[in-house]
Amino acid sequence: MNTENIEIEPIYQSTLEYLYSFVDFSLLHQPQISADHFNLDRMRDFARLLGDPQKDYPILHVAGTKGKGSVSALCASALRAAGYTVGLYTSPHLDDYAERIQVNGEPIAHGELVALVEELRPLIERVPQLSTFEITTGLAFLYFARREVDVAVIEVGLGGRLDATNIVTPVVSVITSISYDHTQLLGNTLAEIATEKAGIIKPGRPVVLAPQTLEAHLAVENI
Numbered sequence: 001m002n003t004e005n006i007e008i009e010p011i012y013q014s015t016l017e018y019l020y021s022f023v024d025f026s027l028l029h030q031p032q033i034s035a036d037h038f039n040l041d042r043m044r045d046f047a048r049l050l051g052d053p054q055k056d057y058p059i060l061h062v063a064g065t066k067g068k069g070s071v072s073a074l075c076a077s078a079l080r081a082a083g084y085t086v087g088l089y090t091s092p093h094l095d096d097y098a099e100r101i102q103v104n105g106e107p108i109a110h111g112e113l114v115a116l117v118e119e120l121r122p123l124i125e126r127v128p129q130l131s132t133f134e135i136t137t138g139l140a141f142l143y144f145a146r147r148e149v150d151v152a153v154i155e156v157g158l159g160g161r162l163d164a165t166n167i168v169t170p171v172v173s174v175i176t177s178i179s180y181d182h183t184q185l186l187g188n189t190l191a192e193i194a195t196e197k198a199g200i201i202k203p204g205r206p207v208v209l210a211p212q213t214l215e216a217h218l219a220v221e222n223i
């Protein structure tokens with residue numbers, strides 16, 4: 001039995017409590033969430049304090065309603081099979097928060113996450129109203145840079161256009177199947193929702209689009 005793991009666990013749990021002390025939209029009911037909460041300025045400010053680590057490696061950016069987690073995992077696995085060192089950022093986790101941040105299929109070690117959060121606390125406190133997801137996204141960007149990944153696959157948390165991950169300029173944007181989700185924030189029609197998802201599209205960068213309903217397809221095509 002690894003005594004180091006036993007010793008780090010109470011500190012790890014305390015670190016998670018700190019992260020969850022910030023607003024976590026994944027734990028709120030939709031009526032509690034307002035579109036006013038979503039603004040990329042906070043995330044840009046936080047990333048700037050970190051040195052904009054998301055610019056240090058190529059990124060595949062994946063949005064959609066259904067299948068985005070599976071597509072992200074498949075892309076990461078294919079890249080690993082091709083010999084690349086691959087970062088994978090997904091949410092939510094199944095069993096352990098550390099699953100959200102992986103390199104070559106291995107979640108960030110609890111001790112590494114504890115040390116990273118402790119290091120970044122002064123920077124976190126310099127950006128008012130950061131959310132749990134924004135902080136975790138910043139942690140992932142920095143961790144991947146320090147692990148010198150060859151490429152990272154980044155899954156959108158919610159929507160696309162105003163999601164914290166959307167400060168990246170990817171080598172390719174991927175949009176999986178679009179259907180009705182988070183209508184209070186993303187819109188009441190498939191066209192409106194698709195427009196929000198397609199907010200991850202960047203000028204001059206290719207897009208891979210899953211088969212869609214005509215309404216959603218036309219909205220993405222328009223962008």
